[in-house]
Amino acid sequence: MANTKGKIILGTMLVGVTGIFSFLIYRSIRNKRILNDIFDKLADTTSAEGQQALLSDEDKLKGSYALDPNFWKQGRAGAKPNTDKLMTSAMARKYAKEFNDNVGYGDLFSDETKLIATLKKHKSQGQLSQTAYAYANAPLSYGSLADDLQTALKGGLLEKDYLTELNTYITSLPL
Numbered sequence: 001m002a003n004t005k006g007k008i009i010l011g012t013m014l015v016g017v018t019g020i021f022s023f024l025i026y027r028s029i030r031n032k033r034i035l036n037d038i039f040d041k042l043a044d045t046t047s048a049e050g051q052q053a054l055l056s057d058e059d060k061l062k063g064s065y066a067l068d069p070n071f072w073k074q075g076r077a078g079a080k081p082n083t084d085k086l087m088t089s090a091m092a093r094k095y096a097k098e099f100n101d102n103v104g105y106g107d108l109f110s111d112e113t114k115l116i117a118t119l120k121k122h123k124s125q126g127q128l129s130q131t132a133y134a135y136a137n138a139p140l141s142y143g144s145l146a147d148d149l150q151t152a153l154k155g156g157l158l159e160k161d162y163l164t165e166l167n168t169y170i171t172s173l174p175l
Contacts, residue, residue: 060167061146061149061150061163061166061167061170062150064125064146064167064171065079065125065129065175066125066132066170066173067129067145067146067149068129069132069133069136069137069145071125071126072127079175080175081124081126081129081175082124082126082174082175083126085126085127085174086130087130089130092127092131092134093139095118095121095122095131095134096132096134096135096140096145098114098118099115099135099142099145100140100142100148103115103151103152104152112152112162115149115153115162116162116165116166116169119149119166119169120169123173123174124173124174124175125173125174125175128170131145132145132146135148149166150163153166
């Protein structure tokens, strides 16, 4: 008799857990579908905000105009940077070196406050794009600034996550 009660309890728990996971998956798919319908109706797929509305904080960095190494030269999706706010190549390389010095290896040894301070020295998304270009290309060739910032500023187990603050600042910058 006791063995039968245990099987009933185990079966009930299994059905309950399966039901909860099914509900969570259904809700997630439904929410994405609703947001996709809203943005399709608004036809807002060309602006940075429309493209990034469905992205997570980690993916917004890679999708922003500011960290696209080619945005400062040719623009993207009809948006072009303000040429009056661009900086010299030497300044872009200087900022790229500052970023590289403070990134560290992965999340270890990265100095988040200095990275944010260096980021806030930029006055437009075009300037930040110039720095991303200098960071990725010769003579520095450090790699992708977006990937390195994402790794360095993503919060760990005992650390603060700076990605939301970073995304908010980047979107507040003029083109």
